[in-house]
Amino acid sequence: TKLVVKDGKCLGVVVYDLATGQIMPVRARAVIFATGGYGRVYSRTTNAYINHGSGIGLAYKAGVPLRDMEFVQFHPTSLLGKNILITEGARGEGGYLVNNKDKRFMADYAPSAMELAPRDIVARAIKTEVDKENGFDNQYVHLDLRHIGKEKIKKRLPGIREICINFAGIDPVDTPIPIQPAQHYSMGGIDVNEKCASRVEGFFAAGECACVGVHGANRLGGNSLLETVVFGKISG
Numbered sequence: 001t002k003l004v005v006k007d008g009k010c011l012g013v014v015v016y017d018l019a020t021g022q023i024m025p026v027r028a029r030a031v032i033f034a035t036g037g038y039g040r041v042y043s044r045t046t047n048a049y050i051n052h053g054s055g056i057g058l059a060y061k062a063g064v065p066l067r068d069m070e071f072v073q074f075h076p077t078s079l080l081g082k083n084i085l086i087t088e089g090a091r092g093e094g095g096y097l098v099n100n101k102d103k104r105f106m107a108d109y110a111p112s113a114m115e116l117a118p119r120d121i122v123a124r125a126i127k128t129e130v131d132k133e134n135g136f137d138n139q140y141v142h143l144d145l146r147h148i149g150k151e152k153i154k155k156r157l158p159g160i161r162e163i164c165i166n167f168a169g170i171d172p173v174d175t176p177i178p179i180q181p182a183q184h185y186s187m188g189g190i191d192v193n194e195k196c197a198s199r200v201e202g203f204f205a206a207g208e209c210a211c212v213g214v215h216g217a218n219r220l221g222g223n224s225l226l227e228t229v230v231f232g233k234i235s236g
């Protein structure tokens with residue numbers, strides 16, 4: 001519930017024990033936060049419910065500087081209304097993004113890369129199409145896998161097929177997937193150096209709650225787990 005900082009030095013934390021409801025002070029020579037990102041401040045996000053940025057907020061309230069909080073990544077394809085990520089793999093296997101005019105609209109935004117353009121470009125393109133009333137129900141576009149064929153979908157994208165059947169009641173083998181962009185990753189966070197040290201002595205942060213700055217303004221897919229492993233080890 002609190003990061004205790006006095007005279008520029010971290011002295012410990014005050015914790016709330018969820019199991020017992022007890023609030024306890026914990027004195028420590030070093031404190032490391034690994035509390036994840038702040039995706040849940042957005043109404044649509046692929047993040048878990050706990051990722052509402054409380055660790056980052058506690059640090060800020062204790063006077064620890066934050067950095068790059070405006071750098072927020074949106075994933076282009078989450079299942080409509082469910083906040084479930086539909087992996088890039090679906091487009092990697094050849095999936096098309098199609099608007100209500102039955103057009104592969106990425107031709108207007110990224111004619112070479114098409115559906116495989118970077119996340120921010122594809123997410124912005126979908127939002128633009130919906131704003132131009134080229135979406136369905138003014139909310140979403142289609143991710144169409146039908147041309148890939150049943151055998152390949154079953155072999156290469158079984159998880160995506162299962163998600164669609166279980167959570168949307170559709171089979172992508174014969175029905176396009178309704179998708180919309182959703183917040184996915186927080187590049188900003190507690191301002192730390194390459195040793196995970198914040199500007200408050202004795203206070204460290206690692207993982208998505210931290211901002212070492214390795215992702216710049218737009219993380220590349222796959223680099224977050226790498227970051228957690230590398231900087232988790234360094235901070236520990």
Ligand SMILES: Cc1cc2nc3c(=O)[nH]c(=O)nc-3n(C[C@H](O)[C@H](O)[C@H](O)COP(=O)(O)OP(=O)(O)OC[C@H]3O[C@@H](n4cnc5c(N)ncnc54)[C@H](O)[C@@H]3O)c2cc1C
Nearest residue numbers: 034035036046047050054055085207208209222223224225
């Ligand atoms: C659907 C999805 C798919 C992804 N796929 C990939 C991928 O393929 N490759 C990749 O590199 N990255 C991927 N990412 C990103 C990556 O999973 C996350 O960036 C990474 O898991 C963050 O790890 P973390 O340990 O920093 O934070 P989290 O995994 O978010 O863990 C934070 C922990 O802190 C706890 N916590 C939070 N607040 C508090 C508090 N106030 N007090 C005490 N505890 C607290 C939480 O309960 C949780 O256990 C994906 C993310 C999502 C959502």
